[in-house]
Amino acid sequence: MSDRAKQTAYLKVKEAVMERIRAGDWKPGDLIPKEEDLARDFGCARMTANRALRELAEEGVIERRKRAGSRVALQTGRNALFEIPRVDKEIEATGAAYRYRLLERKIAEPAALARSRLGLEPGEKALKLVCLHYANETPFQLEERWINLAAAPEAAAESFQEINPNLWLLERLPWSEVEHVVSAVNASRWAAERLEVPEGEALLLVERRTWNEAARITYARFLHPGRFYSLSAGGQR
Amino acid sequence: MSDRAKQTAYLKVKEAVMERIRAGDWKPGDLIPKEEDLARDFGCARMTANRALRELAEEGVIERRKRAGSRVALQTGRNALFEIPRVDKEIEATGAAYRYRLLERKIAEPAALARSRLGLEPGEKALKLVCLHYANETPFQLEERWINLAAAPEAAAESFQEINPNLWLLERLPWSEVEHVVSAVNASRWAAERLEVPEGEALLLVERRTWNEAARITYARFLHPGRFYSLSAGGQR
DNA sequence: AAGTGGTCTAGACCACGGG
DNA sequence: CCGTGGTCTAGACCACTTC
Numbered sequence: 468m469s470d471r472a473k474q475t476a477y478l479k480v481k482e483a484v485m486e487r488i489r490a491g492d493w494k495p496g497d498l499i500p501k502e503e504d505l506a507r508d509f510g511c512a513r514m515t516a517n518r519a520l521r522e523l524a525e526e527g528v529i530e531r532r533k534r535a536g537s538r539v540a541l542q543t544g545r546n547a548l549f550e551i552p553r554v555d556k557e558i559e560a561t562g563a564a565y566r567y568r569l570l571e572r573k574i575a576e577p578a579a580l581a582r583s584r585l586g587l588e589p590g591e592k593a594l595k596l597v598c599l600h601y602a603n604e605t606p607f608q609l610e611e612r613w614i615n616l617a618a619a620p621e622a623a624a625e626s627f628q629e630i631n632p633n634l635w636l637l638e639r640l641p642w643s644e645v646e647h648v649v650s651a652v653n654a655s656r657w658a659a660e661r662l663e664v665p666e667g668e669a670l671l672l673v674e675r676r677t678w679n680e681a682a683r684i685t686y687a688r689f690l691h692p693g694r695f696y697s698l699s700a701g702g703q704r
Numbered sequence: 705m706s707d708r709a710k711q712t713a714y715l716k717v718k719e720a721v722m723e724r725i726r727a728g729d730w731k732p733g734d735l736i737p738k739e740e741d742l743a744r745d746f747g748c749a750r751m752t753a754n755r756a757l758r759e760l761a762e763e764g765v766i767e768r769r770k771r772a773g774s775r776v777a778l779q780t781g782r783n784a785l786f787e788i789p790r791v792d793k794e795i796e797a798t799g800a801a802y803r804y805r806l807l808e809r810k811i812a813e814p815a816a817l818a819r820s821r822l823g824l825e826p827g828e829k830a831l832k833l834v835c836l837h838y839a840n841e842t843p844f845q846l847e848e849r850w851i852n853l854a855a856a857p858e859a860a861a862e863s864f865q866e867i868n869p870n871l872w873l874l875e876r877l878p879w880s881e882v883e884h885v886v887s888a889v890n891a892s893r894w895a896a897e898r899l900e901v902p903e904g905e906a907l908l909l910v911e912r913r914t915w916n917e918a919a920r921i922t923y924a925r926f927l928h929p930g931r932f933y934s935l936s937a938g939g940q941r
Numbered sequence: 942a943a944g945t946g947g948t949c950t951a952g953a954c955c956a957c958g959g960g
Numbered sequence: 961c962c963g964t965g966g967t968c969t970a971g972a973c974c975a976c977t978t979c
């Protein structure tokens with residue numbers, strides 16, 4: 468079940484809020500009490516309530532906006548278990564400097580594979596982006612991404628010169644479903660040149676599809692040279 | 705590009721610490737200044753420095769222990785959460801026939817890498833197994849596994865001719881922690897022959913470590929040709 | 942035993958953004 | 961405009977761990 472260790476005050480608040488959400492007292496989209504009220508109710512300082520809510524927001528349980536207050540996140544799913552990896556954070560977590568570069572941007576009809584992943588009809592167009600993510604000036608990830616303009620029309624107006632597509636999407640479109648497929652491929656000449664590895668080198672390919680109730684949002688292929696992912700899971704449940 | 709937003713004090717501290725780490729001033733294992741000192745140096749409150757260090761610890765950049773101080777994390781790469789393990793029986797789930805074959809079984813001292821994964825001292829021995837898993841008579845997975853005999857002494861009496869090590873372990877030893885590391889490698893001649901693929905073919909390598917409160921149990925390397933993993937995540941929990 | 946992180950408080954000012 | 965979150969402070973006590 469959940470933590471019974473209600474020793475620290477901010478955890479008490481956090482657990483209590485989660486409990487109300489779990490119980491259905493506060494449903495997705497509902498406004499929850501503001502920090503000040505929570506602090507009063509729990510007899511703690513506002514900073515304590517703040518930390519509880521901040522962590523819940525980081526975990527995706529609630530969404531917060533100034534002036535508008537905190538609401539239970541719409542996506543029923545807990546991002547706590549399945550978070551979308553963020554390249555920039557992963558890289559910075561290793562102590563390396565993160566750099567992003569856009570290689571290509573065009574609006575075109577996707578090839579058959581990408582088209583089916585996005586659920587588009589033949590003839591429909593989408594936004595294609597190709598970009599490179601560097602860790603300390605070394606290519607770390609080559610990204611090939613299609614964005615469904617029907618789901619994210621604002622993308623057509625974004626240059627993606629400065630912000631990476633993943634961040635841009637995360638900030639704008641809530642997803643409710645994600646699928647990852649991981650495989651290994653030999654580097655094509657095209658990929659090898661960009662990743663600065665020998666042709667034929669084994670690359671880790673991660674394909675990701677994201678969608679919500681309304682539409683398929685994006686399909687992306689990430690290519691990584693060498694070692695990459697570390698998935699860890701504790702033994703609960 | 706990293707954050708230019710040095711507006712907030714705790715981010716200033718965080719960035720500054722990361723910068724020192726990146727620059728190599730503070731190397732993995734090094735002690736970094738304590739909160740109090742950082743607060744003084746940056747002219748902020750200790751809670752502000754605390755938040756900076758707390759976030760760095762959450763991101764895996766540093767490790768903190770009471771009384772012992774904060775150190776630059778030793779492990780350079782990790783992060784990115786995914787899902788919990790999967791079962792080998794998924795071959796059957798695809799409708800293919802599953803077959804298992806033991807290729808090798810011996811008790812020996814593991815090489816350095818495996819030894820450290822199992823947490824053994826030089827000279828200690830462990831049980832090594834090599835086996836192949838087939839889907840419809842096609843090699844699907846090549847498994848190289850070390851079992852810590854201190855944690856699972858019964859394994860020494862099991863032939864593993866008929867039952868695959870994963871199942872055997874699952875039925876006997878409850879694990880509380882699992883770690884997976886996924887990467888891509890080019891097929892060595894040895895692996896290529898057994899998997900019946902060309903040498904140099906890109907293979908998906910999954911390393912798995914399993915342990916419980918008492919001891920490290922097993923370390924396994926799984927090699928897969930071609931496509932392999934499919935993780936999907938909706939909302940649950 | 943003592944030093945360090947972990948947390949807490951009761952105030953405060955600011956910035957963003959909904960109304 | 962003005963309420964809400966975002967952050968900050970200058971103290972404080974506690975808990976854990978190493979010494």
